[in-house]
Amino acid sequence: MERLLGGSLAGRVDDADIYLEYRVNEELVLEENVVKKASRHVSQGAGVRAQAETRTGYAHTDDISLSNLEEAARQARAIADRTGTSGILAVPSQGRAHDLYALAEPPIAAALDRKLELLRRIDAAARAADPRIAQVIVSLASEQIVMLIATASGWTIGDVRPLTRLNVTVIAEENGKREIGSWGGGGRVPCDFFLEEDRWTRFATEAARQATLKLRAVEAPAGTMTVVLGPGWPGILLHEAIGHGLEGDFNRKGVSAFAGRLGQKVASELVTVVDDGTIPNRRGSLNVDDEGTPTGRTVLIENGILTGYMQDRLNARLMKMAPTGNGRRESYAHPPMPRMTNTFMLAGQDDPEDIIRSVPKGLYAVTFGGGQVDITSGKFVFSASEAYLIEDGRVTAPVKGATLIGNGPDALVRVSRVGYDLKLDEGVGTCGKDGQSVPVGVGLPTIRIDGMTVGGTQV
Amino acid sequence: MSGEAIPPELLTDVLRRARARGATEADGFLIEERHFSASVRLGQVDTVKHSREQRLSLRVFAGKASAAASTSDLSRASLERVVDEATSLARVTAEDPHAGLPDPADLVTAVPDLELEERGGDDLTPEAKIERARRAEAAALESDPRITNSEGAEYWDRRARYVYATSHGFAQGYATTAFGLSVSPVASANGEMQRDYWYSAARHREALEDPAAIGRTAARRALRRLGGHKVRSVEVPVVFDPDTAASLVRSMAGAASGPALYRRASFLLDRLGKRIAAPAVTIVDDGLIPRALGSRPFDGEGLGTRSTVVVGEGVLESYLLDSYSARKLGLRSTHHASRDGAGVGVATTNLILKPGPTRPEDLIGSVKNGFYVTELIGFGVNGVTGDYSRGAVGLWIENGELTYPVEEVTVAGNLLEMFGAIEGIGNDLRLRDRTVSPTLLIGRMVVAGN
Numbered sequence: 020m021e022r023l024l025g026g027s028l029a030g031r032v033d034d035a036d037i038y039l040e041y042r043v044n045e046e047l048v049l050e051e052n053v054v055k056k057a058s059r060h061v062s063q064g065a066g067v068r069a070q071a072e073t074r075t076g077y078a079h080t081d082d083i084s085l086s087n088l089e090e091a092a093r094q095a096r097a098i099a100d101r102t103g104t105s106g107i108l109a110v111p112s113q114g115r116a117h118d119l120y121a122l123a124e125p126p127i128a129a130a131l132d133r134k135l136e137l138l139r140r141i142d143a144a145a146r147a148a149d150p151r152i153a154q155v156i157v158s159l160a161s162e163q164i165v166m167l168i169a170t171a172s173g174w175t176i177g178d179v180r181p182l183t184r185l186n187v188t189v190i191a192e193e194n195g196k197r198e199i200g201s202w203g204g205g206g207r208v209p210c211d212f213f214l215e216e217d218r219w220t221r222f223a224t225e226a227a228r229q230a231t232l233k234l235r236a237v238e239a240p241a242g243t244m245t246v247v248l249g250p251g252w253p254g255i256l257l258h259e260a261i262g263h264g265l266e267g268d269f270n271r272k273g274v275s276a277f278a279g280r281l282g283q284k285v286a287s288e289l290v291t292v293v294d295d296g297t298i299p300n301r302r303g304s305l306n307v308d309d310e311g312t313p314t315g316r317t318v319l320i321e322n323g324i325l326t327g328y329m330q331d332r333l334n335a336r337l338m339k340m341a342p343t344g345n346g347r348r349e350s351y352a353h354p355p356m357p358r359m360t361n362t363f364m365l366a367g368q369d370d371p372e373d374i375i376r377s378v379p380k381g382l383y384a385v386t387f388g389g390g391q392v393d394i395t396s397g398k399f400v401f402s403a404s405e406a407y408l409i410e411d412g413r414v415t416a417p418v419k420g421a422t423l424i425g426n427g428p429d430a431l432v433r434v435s436r437v438g439y440d441l442k443l444d445e446g447v448g449t450c451g452k453d454g455q456s457v458p459v460g461v462g463l464p465t466i467r468i469d470g471m472t473v474g475g476t477q478v
Numbered sequence: 479m480s481g482e483a484i485p486p487e488l489l490t491d492v493l494r495r496a497r498a499r500g501a502t503e504a505d506g507f508l509i510e511e512r513h514f515s516a517s518v519r520l521g522q523v524d525t526v527k528h529s530r531e532q533r534l535s536l537r538v539f540a541g542k543a544s545a546a547a548s549t550s551d552l553s554r555a556s557l558e559r560v561v562d563e564a565t566s567l568a569r570v571t572a573e574d575p576h577a578g579l580p581d582p583a584d585l586v587t588a589v590p591d592l593e594l595e596e597r598g599g600d601d602l603t604p605e606a607k608i609e610r611a612r613r614a615e616a617a618a619l620e621s622d623p624r625i626t627n628s629e630g631a632e633y634w635d636r637r638a639r640y641v642y643a644t645s646h647g648f649a650q651g652y653a654t655t656a657f658g659l660s661v662s663p664v665a666s667a668n669g670e671m672q673r674d675y676w677y678s679a680a681r682h683r684e685a686l687e688d689p690a691a692i693g694r695t696a697a698r699r700a701l702r703r704l705g706g707h708k709v710r711s712v713e714v715p716v717v718f719d720p721d722t723a724a725s726l727v728r729s730m731a732g733a734a735s736g737p738a739l740y741r742r743a744s745f746l747l748d749r750l751g752k753r754i755a756a757p758a759v760t761i762v763d764d765g766l767i768p769r770a771l772g773s774r775p776f777d778g779e780g781l782g783t784r785s786t787v788v789v790g791e792g793v794l795e796s797y798l799l800d801s802y803s804a805r806k807l808g809l810r811s812t813h814h815a816s817r818d819g820a821g822v823g824v825a826t827t828n829l830i831l832k833p834g835p836t837r838p839e840d841l842i843g844s845v846k847n848g849f850y851v852t853e854l855i856g857f858g859v860n861g862v863t864g865d866y867s868r869g870a871v872g873l874w875i876e877n878g879e880l881t882y883p884v885e886e887v888t889v890a891g892n893l894l895e896m897f898g899a900i901e902g903i904g905n906d907l908r909l910r911d912r913t914v915s916p917t918l919l920i921g922r923m924v925v926a927g928n
Contacts, residue, residue, distance in 0.1 A: 079529045081530070081531050132570065197862050198862060199861075242927070272519070354527065388858070391856045400868070419863075422867040474868070476890045
């Protein structure tokens with residue numbers, strides 16, 4: 020490593036690093052109560068990066084030998100080679116790594132028969148939950164990543180990252196009608212996590228409840244209305260509406276709808292949003308990011324005022340800001356980018372029941388599928404999978420899935436109530452950006468948004 | 479690929495070892511890939527990436543039980559570990575009467591040359607590749623003063639080699655190349671910013687669109703979004719441009735794929751032989767088109783690729799199946815197995831909704847009041863019920879003319895009803911990607927806005 024950083028990469032670049040990764044993934048799928056899939060995948064490789072001014076050279080190889088690394092370093096440097104002096108120097112990495120997920124027994128190491136027994140019990144619980152459950156698919160994914168990064172400034176640090184996720188999907192059938200329900204959770208936790216607090220039974224019964232509820236769902240309304248979002252996973256609103264737009268790269272390039280708006284009011288004064296990579300055992304947490312910077316807690320919006328961006332080393336250097344520990348990558352095959360960790364809104368004062376009672380007519384959405392944002396126009400969508408009509412302050416009929424659409428810079432301005440019931444999600448989120456997927460978390464208290472477009476079919 | 483290709487014996491040796499470790503059958507896929515990409519932003523080089531990857535994926539059967547394992551480390555020790563892991567995993571999985579390799583008699587015998595690899599001809603230098611990206615972006619930036627910024631342009635190429643082998647002694651391979659160029663300019667006016675993009679991709683480099691033409695198209699797409707606003711919620715005819723129409727075809731194929739069907743998680747369940755779309759709709763999956771991006775000489779289980787009519791004149795004529803899902807459904811494989819690290823799935827090849835007789839401008843011209851969709855965002859497609867609700871961007875149609883841009887609205891309906899309500903099919907089909915469609919006119923959908 021020293022030889023590479025000192026020899027092949029030294030001198031004519033602003034920053035350089037070498038990232039080594041060894042990863043094991045295991046997936047078990049139980050379908051129709053038989054183990055339908057059992058697979059184990061090993062990957063390892065190295066990514067070498069050299070940067071000068073705004074230029075990045077990146078090369079990676081999955082055959083880790085010194086000669087291959089030297090070739091990668093040569094390729095990476097060729098492009099970043101400096102002509103003249105930029106005057107911008109690498110931000111020295113500093114701070115201490117956290118210790119957020121040291122596990123006595125990482126999920127990848129747990130015995131197969133114990134895992135399979137858990138899957139079988141969940142299958143039985145889902146089927147027992149309702150006679151209309153026709154299909155049950157239970158999957159358990161476990162992962163262990165060992166990474167090591169060395170930067171040109173002499174900083175070397177490693178991390179061992181366990182991760183697991185359990186998912187239950189069911190199909191309910193009634194009178195020729197079929198619906199799907201899904202629930203899951205996990206984190207940087209041991210497999211026993213699913214046995215604690217009866218999580219496994221809850222995941223099974225929740226999936227069954229989702230599916231059977233939809234069997235009697237009515238058409239969703241279409242148009243602009245008051246929307247109440249329940250606590251937890253609906254925090255995906257923050258991820259899409261403002262999260263991506265506050266990533267450093269989009270703001271340095273001036274292509275985000277939030278570019279140049281630091282210090283301005285972008286949300287109701289009830290709204291404070293943070294990105295926090297330091298919560299123990301959470302899916303989105305990291306001891307250090309994928310550039311070796313310890314993760315932190317970045318206040319993005321404080322009482323409605325835009326206060327911070329999420330940064331990796333490159334964009335921090337170019338914007339003359341501090342790295343925030345948000346430099347993340349999918350694997351050694353990808354250069355890092357500014358990415359979210361766990362993004363959530365802090366709790367407010369209101370009783371969630373009161374918030375619902377305050378709405379004469381609207382939509383109460385409690386579970387969502389995926390979302391997406393156009394960071395330049397600011398338009399974002401997220402799709403409700405469990406939602407109800409609110410009529411005269413009461414939650415009434417369940418409605419079919421509908422996409423909600425809004426405009427990032429003004430969606431949070433319309434937040435008129437914030438509940439005291441902040442909840443983080445169960446640990447299922449995966450965020451995609453520029454073809455790279457990374458695990459993330461979100462969280463939200465119950466909130467009321469005055470005026471959001473609901474994409475149903477009832478005009 | 480260059481001369482240092484990994485020998486196929488590596489794979490056959492692994493299969494032999496699996497048999498020795500107690501596997502009754504096994505098959506494996508070996509993928510080697512070299513990838514290059516260069517992005518340019520505002521005329522300056524932004525990121526250049528080089529990579530080489532390799533992966534060996536193994537599937538073993540212990541009688542009717544199976545398991546999969548893969549590795550990117552092709553050292554002897556690692557390959558031995560993969561075999562041991564797969565065979566021991568197979569012992570814990572349950573017997574499944576439908577598991578197993580395809581009948582060896584069905585395997586492809588002559589691998590057709592589909593010209594998927596550009597042979598000969600020197601690779602461009604990195605500088606020449608960067609220059610193409612630069613030209614594409616420059617054309618976008620120069621085309622209009624309102625193009626004020628850019629997310630950049632990217633040139634990429636990929637050379638890959640695939641080998642498939644079974645423990646029955648089958649071993650065949652093929653190589654592919656792919657090239658692409660994309661641009662994403664930002665237009666701005668009156669404090670508003672809009673981004674759009676355009677791209678070209680091909681198996682042979684000379685088939686790429688001219689860089690400047692890609693840039694100008696991307697700029698035109700970004701510019702026409704400026705000044706967009708919501709509309710009142712209304713039920714109207716909706717015209718999907720070829721790219722957004724292709725996404726509808728993709729959703730249809732997802733519902734026709736074996737795994738969704740045997741899990742009963744598809745709105746096309748029990749619809750084989752039935753009408754599922756307007757009579758003008760024919761959708762084929764043709765994996766044998768020379769030089770096409772979706773073509774492959776055989777599928778992920780060694781079965782020869784062919785052309786499959788999925789929907790013929792509105793009637794669902796075939797599902798898309800691999801061997802396993804076919805056995806589960808009491809049908810025969812349609813040769814659509816795909817391979818990834820995790821095992822075997824189903825993937826389309828070149829999926830095409832056949833063109834109709836009408837010019838796209840005439841489809842738009844036939845609409846008095848409606849919505850022309852140019853981009854869809856979000857994941858609001860329920861494959862079990864066909865319920866559909868996605869964010870949309872486009873232009874409003876008034877008296878047959880495209881008028882003002884529209885954004886922050888959704889389009890909603892149900893895929894079966896939408897395909898049944900296709901009232902016009904454009905003549906503007908271009909095989910520019912794996913899944914393609916001409917412009918489609920759908921009689922009625924709900925547009926939600928104010």
